[in-house]
Amino acid sequence: MSKTRADHTSSPNGSGHGSPKGDAPRLTLSFLTSAPDLAACPADNTPEVAFAGRSNAGKSSVLNRLSGSRQTAKVSKTPGRTQLLNFFSIKAAGGTIKAAGGAVEVRGDTPGYGRLVDLPGYGYAKAGRVEQARWQAAVNEYLSHRDNLVALVLVMDIRHPLQAYDLEIIDWATDSELPMLILLNKADKLKYGAQQRTLQTVCSRLRNSPLIRTITFSATTGLNLPELLDFLATRLASDTPDQ
Ligand SMILES: Nc1nc2c(ncn2[C@@H]2O[C@H](COP(=O)(O)OP(=O)(O)OP(=O)(O)O)[C@@H](O)[C@H]2O)c(=O)[nH]1
Numbered sequence: 001m002s003k004t005r006a007d008h009t010s011s012p013n014g015s016g017h018g019s020p021k022g023d024a025p026r027l028t029l030s031f032l033t034s035a036p037d038l039a040a041c042p043a044d045n046t047p048e049v050a051f052a053g054r055s056n057a058g059k060s061s062v063l064n065r066l067s068g069s070r071q072t073a074k075v076s077k078t079p080g081r082t083q084l085l086n087f088f089s090i091k092a093a094g095g096t097i098k099a100a101g102g103a104v105e106v107r108g109d110t111p112g113y114g115r116l117v118d119l120p121g122y123g124y125a126k127a128g129r130v131e132q133a134r135w136q137a138a139v140n141e142y143l144s145h146r147d148n149l150v151a152l153v154l155v156m157d158i159r160h161p162l163q164a165y166d167l168e169i170i171d172w173a174t175d176s177e178l179p180m181l182i183l184l185n186k187a188d189k190l191k192y193g194a195q196q197r198t199l200q201t202v203c204s205r206l207r208n209s210p211l212i213r214t215i216t217f218s219a220t221t222g223l224n225l226p227e228l229l230d231f232l233a234t235r236l237a238s239d240t241p242d243q
């Protein structure tokens with residue numbers, strides 16, 4: 001099992017294979033480091049938004065959609081691909097990214113402000129029990145003790161929403177008052193009516209959690225990408241860097 005991610009650096013402007021056409025908004029992400037546990041995480045002096053979710057829900061694919069490059073995070077048809085906490089720096093002008101009236105302003109390529117973290121997926125049945133417990137402990141430790149964690153993106157497969165561990169994360173985020181965006185990913189797999197019915201079900205289940213917002217999403221088509229970018233920009237801009 002590979003312990004390193006030397007091949008995880010994305011092309012700076014998302015110009016690699018698989019870039020969205022036209023001027024689709026995107027973030028310039030560069031791979032920073034991987035960590036097996038909290039102790040090995042980089043310094044906590046920069047705000048982070050973490051991407052959590054079941055194995056195979058599409059977390060790494062969402063990061064690639066954000067950068068416009070399939071090379072940013074490893075995606076696999078085999079669940080359990082992401083085995084470490086993987087950190088990506090956002091490069092943006094003046095050290096900030098801003099939400100401006102629903103549009104996201106990300107300019108320039110100066111060293112950035114803010115990080116995105118691709119967390120190992122949970123519920124990967126084929127992983128050994130010991131190994132799975134280790135990933136889960138690392139994720140739980142990160143979520144519980146990472147001081148610079150400013151928000152969470154929970155990625156769910158729209159065809160299998162609100163599974164047991166999703167509900168645990170939702171309860172934890174609600175209790176911790178951590179803002180969360182839920183992506184009902186792989187929406188392209190369902191017709192519009194079915195997408196909306198699932199959205200309604202999830203929203204009504206979470207009506208007592210005001211800090212949680214839910215949207216349909218597709219890493220494949222880019223459906224609702226601007227909403228995700230806006231969430232990231234708002235959350236990262238709400239925190240002041242220490243440096
Ligand atoms: N149709 C469709 N397929 C998707 C979408 N997002 C991801 N996939 C596919 O789902 C599979 C898993 O995607 P990953 O991004 O590797 O999932 P992950 O959550 O990072 O998985 P782990 O690393 O195991 O936690 C891949 O085959 C992707 O191509 C989507 O929006 N639509």
Ligand SMILES: [Mg+2]
Binds near residue numbers: 061
């Ligand atoms: Mg992954």
